[in-house]
Amino acid sequence: MRFLITGGTGTTGRRVATALADQGMSVRTGSRTPAPGAHQVRFDWADPTTHAPALTDTDGVYLVPPIGDAEPARLMVPFLERALGAGVRRFVLLSSSAIAEGGPGAGEVHRALRQLAPEWAVLRPSWFMQNFVTPGHLHVESIRAAQEIVTATGQGRVAFVDADDIAAVAVRALTDERPHNAAHLITGPEALSYADVAESVSKVTGREIRHRPVPVADFRERLIATGMPEAFARVLAAMDDGIAHGSEDRVDPAVERITGRAARGFADFATEHAAEWAPAR
Ligand SMILES: NC(=O)c1ccc[n+]([C@@H]2O[C@H](COP(=O)([O-])OP(=O)(O)OC[C@H]3O[C@@H](n4cnc5c(N)ncnc54)[C@H](OP(=O)(O)O)[C@@H]3O)[C@@H](O)[C@H]2O)c1
Structure with missing residues (x-):
């Protein structure tokens, strides 16, 4: 499978990209300042001209919202529509344990994914x-x-949760044959x-x-x-x-249930x- 990892230089995106590549998947990481020759493409949520090239020949996308943007749906939902039009089937969104579907910030993107995407998962890490x-x-x-x-x-x-554990859940959500079509609380x-x-x-x-x-x-x-x-x-x-x-103040067994190893x-x-x-x- 071929993946675009947005936030591919960040805390979870970097780990997701490495783990997918280790499994032999084709991985392209998005960055506003891509490093030459490192399977990186220029990708800026705020610059729609970077979206279509980043989506070329892509089956699945890992979505990290634009950092510091209190209303990421304004940029992300049009991107989702464009990605669906380009044939992307699977999406995994990094949200937060503090944000429910339809809530502020990534919560609106969560709702749009459930309504629009054929295959999706939302990660809600602590x-x-x-x-x-x-x-x-x-x-x-x-x-x-x-x-x-x-x-x-x-x-x-x-x-508190280790980003390695979040990435391990993301990899399963991106690659499991059966789509999760669910939100995972990750602690x-x-x-x-x-x-x-x-x-x-x-x-x-x-x-x-x-x-x-x-x-x-x-x-x-x-x-x-x-x-x-x-x-x-x-x-x-x-x-x-x-x-x-x-x-x-809650603990959820999702990491062990989904990845088979304890958090x-x-x-x-x-x-x-x-x-x-x-x-x-
Ligand atoms: N930190 C926590 O405890 C916590 C808990 C739950 C959820 N979260 C969620 O996790 C997410 C990531 O947080 P983080 O602090 O760990 O950040 P991060 O993933 O380490 O870094 C941000 C990433 O986003 C990319 N990025 C930033 N602005 C962008 C833009 N306009 N267009 C394209 N890419 C952009 C950066 O790429 P370039 O700079 O290379 O362009 C970088 O790869 C946030 O959505 C946050 O709500 C965090």
Whole structure:
């Protein structure tokens, strides 16, 4: 099968592309700045002239919404229609555990997929463990510089999930002979508070890292100060508030059910990444 992986340079897209290629599939990854000779094509959600060339001879598409766009359906639904017209049958959308079908952001794309696509799956992962190690991410910088993790989640808990597990589910959704035609809630094996995460990081680094809960408005301002568009910062801050009220305090066995292997826990992840939390020099 031949696949287009949008967000192909990102956290999950990169992993999905590698796993498909390892299985001998034909893979083209989309990027706004494609690397020459790396099976990459120029693809920009905001530039429709890049869409048709990226869709040439494609059976399935992995859809990562444009980052920072609070209303991705405006760009993504016309793309879906064009892809269907070009003969693409299967679509796998990366959404979020916080977004239900028809909800804001990717929720509208989720609804459009179910209505329009012959074969589809929607991935609804919980928060990524990689948020704690991706360079430039708020948590990485604050752990390194100030030995703290700042959120508006209070004592709320989240079943953090490893991006490798999300990608493994995506690969099954793209390649299983029988289309899933379903949304998958994807979580890690246990729900943890950010204080629990801080404790895990403290244990593997030997430094005392703490969680500092702040009010939602303060957290929103912190996000805006990083350069995030205000509308998107509002959405993310509201999600933290949801976590504080228990919205993400749940575990789902989808990773093991779909891939046959258990989801990775945070303690194991922290042990592998301990060196990445060394203090900033
Ligand atoms: N982080 C979490 O905890 C979490 C939890 C649940 C769901 N999610 C969802 O996961 C998604 C990915 O988040 P992430 O932070 O891990 O990002 P990411 O996938 O690491 O990076 C963004 C990717 O999107 C591409 N991209 C950005 N703007 C684009 C545009 N206008 N046109 C085409 N491609 C574009 C980038 O490609 P180029 O720069 O190469 O063009 C890059 O490959 C988001 O939709 C988020 O809602 C995240």
